[in-house]
Amino acid sequence: MSKNYVIGFPRIGEQRELKKVLEEFWSNKCSFEKVEVVAKELKQRHWSYQQKAGIDFVSSNDFSFYDNVLDTCVLLNAIPKRFKDLENEELYFSMARGNKNSVAMEMTKWFNTNYHYIVPELSLEDEYKLNASKIINEYKEAKEFGLKTKINIIGPLTFLGLSKRVDNGDVYELHSKILPIYKELLEEISKLDESLTVQIDEPILVKDNDVKVLSLIKPTYDLLANVSSNIDIIVTTYFEHSNEASKILVNTPIYALGLDFLYGQKNFEILDEISKSGKKLVAGVVDGRNIWKNNIQNSLELLSKISKHINKEDLIISSSCSLLHTPYTLKYEEKMKSEIKSWLSYACEKLDELNLITKVFFEGVNSLNENEQNAYNDNIESNHNRLNSEIIHDKSVQQRVDNFTKLERDGKYEERIKLQKEILGYEDLATTTIGSFPQTPEVRKSRRYFKKSEISKEQYEKDMKQYIDDCIAFQEECGIEVLVHGEPERNDMVEYFGEQLKGYGFSQNGWVQSYGSRCVKPPFIYGDISRPKAITVDWITYAQSKTDKIMKGMLTGPVTILNWSFVRDDKTRSEVSKQIAVALSDEIEDLQKEGIKIIQVDEAAFKEGYPLRTENIKEYENWATRDFKICVSTAKKQTQIHTHMCYSEFNDIIKTIEDMDADVISIETARSGNELLKIFKEVGYKQEVGPGVYDIHSPRVPSVEELKKQIELLLEVLPKEQLWINPDCGLKTRKWEEVKPSLTNMVEAVKQIRKDYE
Structure with a gap:
């Protein structure tokens, strides 16, 4: 029984290795082959860390040379006209960064984070076709490494919702053109293994969507979830609640919903309907957006509250979103004051927290080995110390701010x-x-x-x-x-x-x-x-x-x-x-x-x-x-x-x-x-x-x-x-x-x- 799950992992490398080799390549100081070698090393390291931490669901295709939305443009052949004559890495990086002849594609913020994505440019005359090589190759790469991964893809509704129409039409008019490409993608993925898990990210569904968008959910996932019997589809949302969409998704043949219970507390309102549907719930309870050490006791209380509605065997414990939004590891923080460092948790540390929470929740504190018991006790102690630390509270600051009257x-x-x-x-x-x-x-x-x-x-x-x-x-x-x-x-x-x-x-x-x-x-x-x-x-x-x-x-x-x-x-x-x-x-x-x-x-x-x-x-x-x-x-x-x-x-x-x-x-x-x-x-x-x-x-x-x-x-x-x-x-x-x-x-x-x- 798989019990825990990471939505995605940082890709830049623990010492920013990807950044450094990309900038070498862009400065013509190395070949693209060197970039690919570094990328392969990074992916294997990232998989290894998650595997060693006891994570059951580890991702492939969460890696990118630049941006996952840009990768999806390449996947669907959503290539702006000005780049059509280019190929491979020249095409890819020209779309992201521009070249001497053409301006780059627009870039904007990924929801309410400080991550930027490349905005797809779509039009009615586009001819979409599948290019699944990145996804297929990365899955095979992980298999050769000895790991069976879930495959991450950005969902069709989110891809459209984050796009712009260069011919001034409605992006969702193109739904009927890109959905068959997603179907074809899943058909190709189904050939990779006897059983597969595909995570389809639909964070657009946490926004205030109109009826037109909501009406596309059921036909989309009725189709995609029925492509192949050997694929379990998990639709994930994060950063807020997605109740309107979840009410529809529970009536499609998907395997599970992934919901954020830290930044979308209203997701509790949909739990009974998920339970009735018999679907699995991927419950985001470890913060993927902040660096504070998880309060394991609070997480266990949160999971206990969820389990009053969802059977434990249908529950998978997860990060709230991709760990892309947190630093890689505390390992190199040698100068930080030890008291403050004890309050923090980066991506690698969150893996251990997730594993510890999983073990305590499903098997109890008595199941912990000595190292795990020490980690559990340290977690309780450090959270208590932070709450009561003298370096946090300054009464003179609080009084000045409370009494500040010059408001404009x-x-x-x-x-x-x-x-x-x-x-x-x-x-x-x-x-x-x-x-x-x-x-x-x-x-x-x-x-x-x-x-x-x-x-x-x-x-x-x-x-x-x-x-x-x-x-x-x-x-x-x-x-x-x-x-x-x-x-x-x-x-x-x-x-x-x-x-x-x-x-x-x-x-x-x-x-x-x-x-x-x-x-x-x-x-x-x-x-x-x-x-x-x-x-x-x-x-x-x-x-x-x-x-x-x-x-x-x-x-x-x-x-x-x-x-x-x-x-x-x-x-x-x-x-x-x-x-x-x-x-x-x-x-x-x-x-x-x-x-x-x-x-x-x-x-x-x-x-x-x-x-x-x-x-x-x-x-x-x-x-x-x-x-x-x-x-x-x-x-x-x-x-x-x-x-x-x-x-x-x-x-x-x-x-x-x-x-x-x-x-x-x-x-x-x-x-x-x-x-x-x-x-x-x-x-x-x-x-x-x-x-x-x-x-x-x-x-x-x-x-x-x-x-x-x-x-x-x-x-x-x-x-x-x-x-x-x-x-x-x-x-x-x-x-x-x-x-x-x-x-x-x-x-x-x-x-x-x-x-x-x-």
């Missing part, structure tokens, strides 16, 4: 912008960048050596200031009007701030995949948050002293710091966010005192934090908007507040953006054309806007003509008086040889446009 800045926008334009004197179509410049090997090396105490503070600051000087010189030379200091001192836009705040913890190796080879190392919030000293003031004021042009102060906003951190689970997210906002309001006050006239408070992850269910959105918007306004509440009327947002569909949140009351918002629009911008015109948005005019996630250098065309498209939507011109996002991950010509071309395009409008 002085003056209406119309009054502020008039004053700001008089003082700042910038032209229409003012040029700027989003903040960061390329993090060169030299910068990273200097920062790394300083952290290891291998160079002095004086040498480190000299290196950083030299880089800042070079950034300023380049910006002045190419004609950018509002400058940034380049952020060489920052390892990451959230981690850097977290390092300066009390109540934050950090890892050496807590890397999580964001997209492709891009990894982030989120800090974690374990205690009450305060700002012991200024964070950015010295660097920004140094940069301002080196130029007569305006230098932007650069901060990460409270909601983004929250959303891109692993957050303590003993307080509500709104309480933690408010603590961060109050701390950052002091930073804005200090920057102003030093003469900084423009301050950008990035809320790149504002949209990402949105609940997946409409019923929960208002509460989030209320406290998220409150905390942005608290953060900037110390800004004077003449201080111009900018903000930046990533990969957002703004149609449904435009009123909330207005409520944030920033003076200027910059947004990513280059991959999605001009569609995102139209909503600003439709609602009569008054504030100034900086839509990205080129995609920084691609190594392409846009020409002057291409940029002029993009700016002209912007001018069809908003007047020049309201527009700023900037790249899509920060330039940290790009190379100087791409950045310099791109920005030079951007400034030249603005000059020519201005001349045309004289």
Whole structure:
């Protein structure tokens, strides 16, 4: 009897091996064969760890060279026209990253996580056909390794729901075209073994789906679950409840449902119907999205509650979602304070927790061997210690936050912008960048050596200031009007701030995949948050002293710091966010005192934090908007507040953006054309806007003509008086040889446009 289950596993490698070899390949320093060798080693290691931890259901096809949704595009031959002449890895990576002739496919956030997926581009004229080689080969690879895996695939409803129609139709109109390909895929899979398990991920079903989508569930799974008698299909959802869909799925021939009982507590409401149907339940009770050690006693209580409705023999214990969203292993965390480390659990540790919970739940505590009994006792002790630790609670912080009354800045926008334009004197179509410049090997090396105490503070600051000087010189030379200091001192836009705040913890190796080879190392919030000293003031004021042009102060906003951190689970997210906002309001006050006239408070992850269910959105918007306004509440009327947002569909949140009351918002629009911008015109948005005019996630250098065309498209939507011109996002991950010509071309395009409008 199989009793436990992992929905998916991290794929980047415990030392980011996949990242490193991919970037070697993209730099033409190795062949793709080397990438494949590393990938094979990683897959085998990942399977081995899960097997040794006693996991019954281990996945194949949860691995990817870039993204599983992109893999599904290749699986279905959903290839945009501009890439049709390419093959193999050139095709695959061009779709993800673009090439010299074609822009990359759009990228956006995977539900409310910080993982990005490639957005499929579909049209009625597409000719879908099966390419199952990756799935088939990976299953066989695991078999050769000695492991029989479940096969993970992204379901047809989720694939469609995450796609866009380039011919402006409804994505679900294509259901009848892609469903036969899924049927054919299962027919091919059925030939692989006498009995197989296929996990079909349908997380789109946790959203508020209309009748049209719900009506497709039964015909889809009536068909797919009847393809072959030797395949057990498990439909998994996560991140929320999926009750409307579950009520339908229990009446199809699928083998089991996978439900998240940590982030979708309303899934309890469907348990009796699952029980009546006789289906298995894969119960997600080990957190796949956070890094806190599982409280085994709480998990056992949760499972006991579930087992009042579901027979134990029909219950399989699981992670709440893929462990892709957590770091790989605590093994390399050698510098972390032992007390804090004892509270944490990464992906590999979660495997052991899952196995321990399974054994205690099904066989009792007395079944544990000595090592397991010690682990069980350690779990109880560490959770008790965390609850009562003195380093978590700070009464002075709690009192200050409770009594904070300055909830928004002085003056209406119309009054502020008039004053700001008089003082700042910038032209229409003012040029700027989003903040960061390329993090060169030299910068990273200097920062790394300083952290290891291998160079002095004086040498480190000299290196950083030299880089800042070079950034300023380049910006002045190419004609950018509002400058940034380049952020060489920052390892990451959230981690850097977290390092300066009390109540934050950090890892050496807590890397999580964001997209492709891009990894982030989120800090974690374990205690009450305060700002012991200024964070950015010295660097920004140094940069301002080196130029007569305006230098932007650069901060990460409270909601983004929250959303891109692993957050303590003993307080509500709104309480933690408010603590961060109050701390950052002091930073804005200090920057102003030093003469900084423009301050950008990035809320790149504002949209990402949105609940997946409409019923929960208002509460989030209320406290998220409150905390942005608290953060900037110390800004004077003449201080111009900018903000930046990533990969957002703004149609449904435009009123909330207005409520944030920033003076200027910059947004990513280059991959999605001009569609995102139209909503600003439709609602009569008054504030100034900086839509990205080129995609920084691609190594392409846009020409002057291409940029002029993009700016002209912007001018069809908003007047020049309201527009700023900037790249899509920060330039940290790009190379100087791409950045310099791109920005030079951007400034030249603005000059020519201005001349045309004289």
